[in-house]
Amino acid sequence: xxxxxxxIDNKVLEVAKGTTILKAAKKAGIHIPTLCYLHLHDxxxxxxxxxxxxxxxxxxxxxxxxxxxxxxxxxGMVVNxxxxxxLNSRKTVLELILSDHPTDCLICAKNxxxxxxxxxxxxxxxxxxxxxxxxxxxxxxxxxxxxxxxxCIMCRRxxxxxxxxxxxxxxxxxxxxxxxxxxxxxEMNLDHSVCTYCGQCVAVCPTGALTEVDHTNSVIRALADxxxxxxxxxxxxxxxxxxEEFGMEPGTLVTGKLAAALRRLGFNYVFDTDFxxxxxxxxxxxxxxxxxxxxxxxxxxxxLPILTSCCPGWVNFFEHQFPEMRDxxxxxxxxxxxxxxxAKTYFADKINVKREDLVVVSxxxxxxxxxxxxxxxxxxxxxPDVDYSISTRExxxxxxxxxxEFNALPDEDFDNPLGESTGAAVIFGTxxxxxxxxxxxxxxxxxxxxxxxxxxxxxxxxxxxxxxxxDFNGLPIRIGIAHGLGNARKLLQDIKxxxxxxxxxxxxxxxxxxxxxxxxxLHHGDSSIIKARQKAIYQExxxxxxxKSHENPYIIxxxxxxxxxxxxxxxxxxxxxxxFDKSKDIKVVE
Amino acid sequence: xxNIKLSAEKLDELKAVCKSFxxxxxxxxxxxxxxxxxxxxxxxxxxxxxAKELNISVAHVYGVVSFYSFFTMLPKGEHxxxxxxxxxxxxxxxxxxxxxxxxxxxxxxGETTPDGKFxxxxxxxxxxxxxxxxxxxxxxxxxxxxxxxxxxIVAEYxx
Numbered sequence: 042x043x044x045x046x047x048x049i050d051n052k053v054l055e056v057a058k059g060t061t062i063l064k065a066a067k068k069a070g071i072h073i074p075t076l077c078y079l080h081l082h083d084x085x086x087x088x089x090x091x092x093x094x095x096x097x098x099x100x101x102x103x104x105x106x107x108x109x110x111x112x113x114x115x116x117g118m119v120v121n122x123x124x125x126x127x128l129n130s131r132k133t134v135l136e137l138i139l140s141d142h143p144t145d146c147l148i149c150a151k152n153x154x155x156x157x158x159x160x161x162x163x164x165x166x167x168x169x170x171x172x173x174x175x176x177x178x179x180x181x182x183x184x185x186x187x188x189x190x191x192x193c194i195m196c197r198r199x200x201x202x203x204x205x206x207x208x209x210x211x212x213x214x215x216x217x218x219x220x221x222x223x224x225x226x227x228e229m230n231l232d233h234s235v236c237t238y239c240g241q242c243v244a245v246c247p248t249g250a251l252t253e254v255d256h257t258n259s260v261i262r263a264l265a266d267x268x269x270x271x272x273x274x275x276x277x278x279x280x281x282x283x284x285e286e287f288g289m290e291p292g293t294l295v296t297g298k299l300a301a302a303l304r305r306l307g308f309n310y311v312f313d314t315d316f317x318x319x320x321x322x323x324x325x326x327x328x329x330x331x332x333x334x335x336x337x338x339x340x341x342x343x344x345l346p347i348l349t350s351c352c353p354g355w356v357n358f359f360e361h362q363f364p365e366m367r368d369x370x371x372x373x374x375x376x377x378x379x380x381x382x383x384a385k386t387y388f389a390d391k392i393n394v395k396r397e398d399l400v401v402v403s404x405x406x407x408x409x410x411x412x413x414x415x416x417x418x419x420x421x422x423x424x425p426d427v428d429y430s431i432s433t434r435e436x437x438x439x440x441x442x443x444x445x446e447f448n449a450l451p452d453e454d455f456d457n458p459l460g461e462s463t464g465a466a467v468i469f470g471t472x473x474x475x476x477x478x479x480x481x482x483x484x485x486x487x488x489x490x491x492x493x494x495x496x497x498x499x500x501x502x503x504x505x506x507x508x509x510x511x512d513f514n515g516l517p518i519r520i521g522i523a524h525g526l527g528n529a530r531k532l533l534q535d536i537k538x539x540x541x542x543x544x545x546x547x548x549x550x551x552x553x554x555x556x557x558x559x560x561x562x563l564h565h566g567d568s569s570i571i572k573a574r575q576k577a578i579y580q581e582x583x584x585x586x587x588x589k590s591h592e593n594p595y596i597i598x599x600x601x602x603x604x605x606x607x608x609x610x611x612x613x614x615x616x617x618x619x620x621f622d623k624s625k626d627i628k629v630v631e
Numbered sequence: 632x633x634n635i636k637l638s639a640e641k642l643d644e645l646k647a648v649c650k651s652f653x654x655x656x657x658x659x660x661x662x663x664x665x666x667x668x669x670x671x672x673x674x675x676x677x678x679x680x681x682a683k684e685l686n687i688s689v690a691h692v693y694g695v696v697s698f699y700s701f702f703t704m705l706p707k708g709e710h711x712x713x714x715x716x717x718x719x720x721x722x723x724x725x726x727x728x729x730x731x732x733x734x735x736x737x738x739x740x741g742e743t744t745p746d747g748k749f750x751x752x753x754x755x756x757x758x759x760x761x762x763x764x765x766x767x768x769x770x771x772x773x774x775x776x777x778x779x780x781x782x783x784i785v786a787e788y789x790x
Contacts, residue, residue: 210688215697226690227675234690 047118061089062098062109062120073098073122074131076138076160077196078110079245081568083503084525084552088201088245093194094134095160098122106130135164138194140171142248149192149249154563156247157194178222183231185238185254185411190222193250199223199242206552208527209358211236223250235361235625239354239526239550240408240559245566253408253560256429257439263400263428264307270392271400272310273303274380274459277318277470278406278555279433281577285562285570286437287447292573294581297452300460302440303404304453310388313455314403315462317380318469318478320599321351322590324616325373326482327607329545333518344369346521346536346543349475351375353413354550354559356620358526363533364622372617376469377403377410378419380459381426382615387603388459396424403430406470406558409550418618432560461595464495464588467581472524472554473500473507474578476547480511480520481589488514495588501579503553503572506531508543521546524554637676644669645677649684656685659695663702672706708743708750710788712736713767717756720764724778728764729753731781748789 043058049066056065066073077093080086089110097106101119106127109120121127139161146152178190195214200223203212211234215224225234243251263271284293303311328347335343348370350356356375359367374382381401389399403410407430413419414427431439440447454460465481468474477500484492499509500522507522521543523529529548535541551557556574557564564570587593604611637645648665652658662681667673673696682689696702714720714729729751733739736749743750759765762774766784773784 204688204691210690213688213690213694215690215694217698217700221698224690226678226688226693228693 045114045116045118047114047116047120049120050122056114060114062100062107062112062114062118063096065114066098066109066120066122071122073109074160074163075110076156076194076247077198079196079198079201079566081552081564081566081571083568083572084557085505086201086206086552086568088196088198090197090201092197093138095131097127097130097134099124099127132164132166135160135166136169136171139166140169140173141175142194143175143191150187150252150255151192151246151249155249156565158248174219176219176222181230182254183236183238183412184415185408186231186236186240186243187252187254188224188231189250189252190224191250192248193223194248195221195223196247197223198245198247199251202241202245206525206527207237207239207241207550208530209235209237209239209362212242233625237354237357237361237526237550238409238412238559239358241551242559243408244551244557244559244561244563253432253435254411255435256411256431257435257442259429260402260431260439263402266400269398269400270309270394271307271402272312272384272388272459273308273402273404274312274314274317274377274384275299275303275404276314276377276406276410276555277467277474277578277581278558278561278574279404279436280467280581281470281556281574282406282561283433283437286434289448290573291570292577294577295447296581297454298447298450300455301450301453302445302447305445305450306439306443308402310456310459311453312380312384312459313462313466314376314380314405315466315469316459316593316595317376317383318351318466319463319590319593319596320379320383320616321373321376321469321475322465322478322482323596323600323607324379324612325349325371326479326486326590328371328373329479330483330487331608333544346541346546347371348545349479349547350618351469351475352549352555353377353407353409355526355529355548357409357412357623358529358550359533360621360623361625362530363537364620364624366533366537367620367622369536370620372619374419374616374618375410375413376466377405377413377427377430378618379616381414381419383599384459385421385424385426386615387599391458396421400428401426403427404433404436405430406433406555406561407551408432408559410560433558433562434560437562458595458598461593462585463590463593464582464585465590466593467585468578470555471501471575471578472549473502473522473547474554475549476500476520476522476545478590479545479547480518482591483518484511484513485589486591487516490514492589496583503575505552518545519543523547524549525552526550637680641669642680645680646684649681654684654686656687659685659687659692660699663692663696667702672703674704674706703741705741705743705750706747707752709748710768711750711752712784713752713754715755715757715759715763715765715767716753717760717763719760720756723763725764727778728766728776728781731778732785735782735785749785 076095079088091108091111096109098109099121100107181188200212280296284295336345350370410430414430465478477497505528511518553571557571678692682692766773766776
């Protein structure tokens with residue numbers, strides 16, 4: 042490896058050729074401030090448009106200041122990262138950005154969690170020396186995401202996520218100069234675009250320009266209504282991240298405290314989406330085996346591979362961009378929706394509450410779930426199976442508002458019958474988890490043998506596209522895994538071109554899976570947080586006594602008492618769905 | 632957004648343009664330039680076709696279209712009026728000429744009259760500074776235009 046010697050702030054260092062000043066400085070323990078720059082190291086995602094000029098440094102012999110995020114080190118380079126020229130320049134840049142930024146920080150959704158705000162504080166900005174016109178733009182509210190472009194600082198992180206990582210292609214910088222904004226094509230609203238609501242733009246937005254639609258107040262109103270019975274379900278990835286909002290180390294599991302907090306908030310029944318994840322495995326796993334058997338028996342009308350369908354961002358993606366392939370994903374509804382359907386039928390009957398008087402709230406690491414629960418097909422006579430979906434972040438706000446000292450809570454259990462779950466369910470929260478859970482059950486059902494080892498290490502990890510072959514008693518089952526929609530696109534294209542050799546593929550829209558979801562506590566560019574959450578998820582799985590979905594006693598009971606068997610008529614009605622052609626292609630006609 | 636109808640013939644022509652640039656996304660600006668030549672403007676539908684042909688997002692295409700003032704999403708009038716705002720024309724009162732066109736046609740710069748007859752645009756120096764201020768209607772050049780003369784020019788085409 043070719044190396045280069047340089048001096049940064051009087052420190053002499055040696056770095057690999059091609060290293061930027063920013064990275065070299067970091068290695069030397071010097072943290073040059075950045076705003077538009079974003080590097081999710083463990084996910085191999087980098088945004089460096091060199092647009093904000095906050096990271097400028099002085100390079101001896103160079104006329105102008107150099108943006109550290111894109112300037113590569115050269116031999117003998119002498120860099121100064123904090124002399125008066127640099128500090129003044131940075132401050133000027135920051136003041137200019139602030140001069141075209143609303144100062145409503147106190148009532149901004151990102152108050153206390155905004156990178157621009159933090160920087161203004163760190164730089165000691167107390168007065169704005171530049172007053173001038175402020176750009177204004179309409180607010181765009183969709184079912185899941187709000188765009189308030191007045192707060193946009195044109196860092197282009199959202200664009201990078203939307204176009205390069207997710208390949209959804211909704212956002213682009215449009216117009217020119219002072220009028221330029223990041224917007225969908227023709228400046229249409231998000232809900233008219235092919236936005237999947239994956240929320241990765243929200244996850245990386247440094248300011249309040251992109252935020253989620255907040256349903257906290259609807260939940261508070263439902264909890265206060267004496268005529269309503271309010272049940273809550275919480276997704277697997279939430280328990281591995283919520284603690285961060287209360288100052289805990291990333292990767293701290295807070296399952297017990299989470300259940301306790303929800304109970305103190307006043308939910309009548311504290312349930313777990315994990316229960317529905319076990320149910321998903323029963324349905325999806327059975328569907329996989331059914332399709333596999335028929336396909337291998339020569340029924341060419343049965344397509345393979347089967348694709349998972351738990352992720353609503355992914356469902357939106359293929360409905361918009363690959364509608365001709367919508368018969369390939371499993372018809373199984375997502376755990377959120379399975380939970381809602383069972384809660385409002387089986388459980389409502391059990392406790393003798395009318396559907397209309399039962400409110401189902403979900404806590405999700407996801408913003409697309411907000412859209413999913415509003416889909417027409419998931420409602421009966423206008424009453425949705427899931428009434429409100431709130432994010433991990435919104436739950437944290439709700440807990441803080443309600444004077445609950447989260448860190449001091451005892452560990453409590455979920456209620457039954459919809460709160461019991463297995464290790465297979467909790468790993469739904471990470472990339473690779475859904476398919477591993479499905480394999481655990483499908484293997485035992487198919488072979489009639491007991492798995493000696495339930496851990497399938499070959500399905501785990503953070504690589505974007507992974508593949509493994511699992512031996513089902515002589516039948517090799519080829520499995521693909523993709524996370525991030527850009528990688529999903531690659532696997533889909535292979536299927537379209539007839540090149541795919543997989544039997545089953547798991548897809549999650551967000552990098553890392555739900556642990557990296559658009560509704561999770563903000564990582565502010567530190568991707569090691571997502572890795573820590575993944576570790577926690579597998580830890581929770583390992584700690585469980587039951588680790589296979591089909592062994593969940595309450596799932597067995599649900600089938601005995603209510604559903605019959607997987608893929609039964611009742612299951613089809615309540616637990617399966619169908620997909621639509623939502624392509625936005627224009628029909629060019631004569 | 633209401634879909635406009637592109638004729639099959641023009642659509643083929645557009646696809647041929649994309650193909651002539653090897654459907655290379657790096658050639659987007661050239662493709663847009665030619666497309667505006669074909670259609671006179673770049674309606675959303677044309678941008679969608681180009682996005683598809685070049686395998687890029689339509690947001691990206693729109694980003695480029697909205698960046699360059701040369702590209703327009705509004706159809707030009709049957710008689711496109713352009714007023715030169717080059718230095719010579721400007722100092723000799725081109726702005727007053729623009730104001731008079733705006734008043735008479737009741738449209739702003741960049742717009743087209745509802746009957747589709749006239750559109751109004753500004754441009755920079757047509758190389759006839761001796762005739763400043765200069766107005767073009769289609770290909771025809773009018774020199775030394777005074778605000779009072781604008782109504783005669785409009786009348787010439789308003790039949």
